[in-house]
Amino acid sequence: TNGSITESTTYGDNEHSAPATHPIGASWKLWEKLAAQDSAFGHPAKFYQDIPAANWVMSATCTFKDDRIVPYIQKITGKDPYSGSIVTSGPVSIRDSNWLLGISISRQPHFQQQKPNELIVWLYGLFSDQPGNYIHKKITDCSGAEICQEFLYHIGVPENQIAEIAQTANSIPIHMPYITSYFMPRQAGDRPLVVPEGSSNLAFIGNFAETERDTVFTTEYSVRTAMEAVYRLLDVDRGIPEVFDSAFDLRTILSALYYLNDKKSLTELPLNQIEKIGLNAFLKKVHGTYLEEILKSQKLL
Template sequence: MTATDPFQDDPDTAPVPRDEGRAFLVGGGVASLAAALFLIRDGDMRGTDITIIDEGTLLGGSLDGGGSAAEGYSLRGGRMLESKYLCTFDLFSSVPTLDGDKTVTKEIFDWNATMKTSSHSRPFSGGQRHVAPEFGLTGHHIRGLERLAITPEAILDRSTIADQFDDAFFKTNFWMMWCTTFAFQPWHSAVEFKRYLLRFAHMVGGFNRLEGIMRTPLNQYDSMVRPLHAWLVARGVQFRMNTTVTDLRLAEEDGITVVRGIRIESGDKVSEIRIDTDDYVMLTLGSMTEGSSLGSMDVVPELHGVGMGGAWKLWERLAKDRPEFGQPAAFTEDVDRSKWVSFTTTLHDAALLTLIRDATGNVPGEGGLITFTESSWLASIVIPSQPHFLGQPDDVAVFWGYGLSVDAIGDFVRKPMGDCTGREIMTEILGHLGLAAKAEAILASAICIPCMMPFITSQFMPRRHGDRPDVIPAGTANLAIIGQYCEMPDDCVFTVEYSVRSAQTAVYGLLGLRRSPPAVYKGVFDPRVLFRAFVALHDLATTGDHGTS
């Protein structure tokens, strides 16, 4: 940093760093990266006293992004943001963009002030766009949603969404848009569905256009992870990559469980990191994207299981005979109900984006998710603003998509999506766009990389109270659990916000700071939010278009 850098700490007002204690953060996802920043910014810890340990070669966890124009770009997924992600925007208000021009938070808000999401074709079927479709809920369905919203989680327990609604509910436009936006299935947890209903009540009014959804200027790895990583490197944070944490050495001291060692493997070397009295350990347990497998235009991605990485094995080992560490099996025992396939397509002829724009009315970056409602795979695509990757050539375009029903037989390619190559997936998508006649020419300049993710919605699987450990497990002293598989009331998993909130909660709790993360926004207590939701759920809106155009 230069002396004139506006993000440089003022030496006259900077806090005095802590003289004692180190922090070891297991997992290189956004939860650990966020925890490191909070330790430095709010906990006055030296960056050189913080170590992030990850078994892979790339930081960011599920916020990944890579590849090239020549070989094809690849994203396992993309995370939607919205203005009430208070922890996330607090975090990135301290992080400058890579060019140092502004904070990442300001960049995101500035970007979305001009690139506002408002879909002209949330569903697409029969070769036609459908603008702001009605939800199609009956009074019985709406009462069911209201009943679920006020039912205590303890009563819902391991019940599923299908336990709460009749079959007709799952044929409504409301469910089609909800399940494809958030990746819910009828067999997923009613508790998680309830939390989403409450957490995003303020977005229901514009949900059929995806209004209120925010995006980053580039993919989230380039727009969020890279700047955050650079901030941490500049402050001396240590990174141990290609290193797997296999176990913790725990000790009982005066009735309290404390971590005294971290057992690691790196290559053929097995060793232990000693944990002293003033040290802290934060673990990312479980992983949505562990076991992911990439295919290619002519190669099908493989379906892996729990044994492919360390995040689940570490959790299983820690949880054995220790109920305070939760029950990982609740999230891993049925891969067929937690898997789906995503794909990233690189186009060396961007004419396809023009055809999609003309068919759907969605300008790249403004339309959000387009779901092919006649697709047996329940496939959707997103056309982001271009470029989507740092360094992406001007004559190259990228888009992303996924399918929820990966075991169903395709409509144009008579195979399950999970058994398809990138070429076959693109053939299916082009068929639903009404472009089958142009498929050969389009495929000649396209690279489609499919990705099978066995645990991508595992955090939505039905669970009981206690299956997810608390951020600071009961009876422990120097240990915290962060990421998607710890328990935090009110907030929603499968969001960047959940990971960041867990990190902030862990840092403030372990260090005994007299502060708390920003409270979860609860729009359900705002009469204006409730009124807009009522109007939308009852299809009473008097503005906007409905039907086809």
């Protein structure tokens, strides 16, 4: 496995920030040594060096015991965090956060050892070069309690309660220097092929190996590259599951449009007069056609 986004991770605590200094990780050193022998093994420097200042290197876990935050989470998500269902159904971005703070709350309890009165929130900041709105420091310089305070401020907790609630929580800041590496600009050849040309006993697996059409940052990518490596090197006559071409599936695109617009149909969208005229003309044109059936099946009509 060449490269790693969690290599060299450091941790802080309620009172201390996570150290930003770190040695180069072993997986990156290994890839560098391989790449020095043959250009077919890729260019690791593209991924772990010169990472931009506005990056995602910081996240944190906050374990709350104070139920005063529950109504604020419930107002944002529409769910009781103790209901037993997934609370945020994925990450939620706070658009007016200088850090572009994101929150994700999984089904509670999330861990087997978690106590009934504990609520665990995962936070991350995508802009680590900007001062916070409440804590006027970069997220990389903040202790766990300070990151927690910034989160409480953005979800609407009264300022006279923020410090007290944050102090009773257990917040762990996490510095991951290579978490942005998957998303660095690259070109063909920067990642090695899973099985380099002419190789009979060496393969690369994971998100820094090149395979067709798949998207990085997924477990599926790692599994698919491992299948490709094993099947090709051991001459196993078995097919690798194809990547679903959602970008070319009209139904998937229309369904995404429905959910991106907060589950509104086309006629419920906030359109101006010219856009409404255009939409009405379009709907008349597709009336009675298969396209109208697809729009209805994806809840846009």
